[in-house]
Amino acid sequence: MSSLFDLTGRTALITGSTRGLGFAYAKGLAQAGAAVILNGTHAQRLEDAVAELCDAGFTASGFVFDVADERSVEAMFSRLDEQGVQVEIVINNAGIQHRQPMLELALADWQRVLDVNLTSAFIVGRAAARRMVARGSGGKIINIGSLTSEAARATVAPYTAAKGGVKMLTKAMAAEWAEHGIQCNAIGPGYIHTEMNSALVDNPEFDRWVKASNPSRRWGKPDELIGTAVYLSSAASDYVSGQIIYVDGGWLATL
């Protein structure tokens, strides 16, 4: 049974993995046997994250680049090609939030959130899939959605539009790439305690609302996303494609 989830010999790229959920995915995939490639925009944070995994005995490396910058993404894949590194698993995790009522929202802020949360998954996913198709040995692409892939809340319009788009981009990838043995799925995390939403955790009113509205009566923890990430990265999910799995403590079930 454990061989179904074994990632030994696989190489995984996890974008936005210097902290938070991305780091948890990287650690989890490494624990399952994969060599992991980390990414972020801050060099020191990336260096520290890679060092933490290497010190724990895992195979980890890192690339600083902005996931929304096509040229930087292509340059990274070209360097991996030169090194003979084949990325077989991609987790398109990098994301940002921007909270502002839509009536006050500037186009540039809207665009940046769309670029980093949605367009990046196309840019990185396409670069990886081109190589997977050429190799002919399949692969795994996991995009990161959110509860806002299903439900809107005030003040996060671009994030909501982007994460709704991530759900449908995942289906579009599945529709085009499943015949090449590439399974494309998404994870929709619920309210998880990370740096991205530390302001919400520290807001007593919001904290109370999360606990009251969630059937599990608590925030999720980053490590609770690992099982789903390993499943979607492994042979255990070889006939699963185009799905979004919500890891939300049951929040959407009561909507």
Ligand SMILES: NC(=O)c1ccc[n+]([C@@H]2O[C@H](COP(=O)([O-])OP(=O)(O)OC[C@H]3O[C@@H](n4cnc5c(N)ncnc54)[C@H](OP(=O)(O)O)[C@@H]3O)[C@@H](O)[C@H]2O)c1
């Ligand atoms: N936490 C939650 O409750 C929750 C819920 C639903 C969905 N999500 C999604 O899960 C993902 C991770 O969230 P998180 O809470 O772990 O966020 P986080 O703690 O803010 O971490 C974000 C990560 O993304 C990197 N990053 C940001 N912009 C980037 C860019 N342009 N290019 C490359 N890397 C970039 C950051 O690294 P640098 O600082 O080095 O740039 C960091 O490693 C996001 O897609 C988010 O939307 C989170």
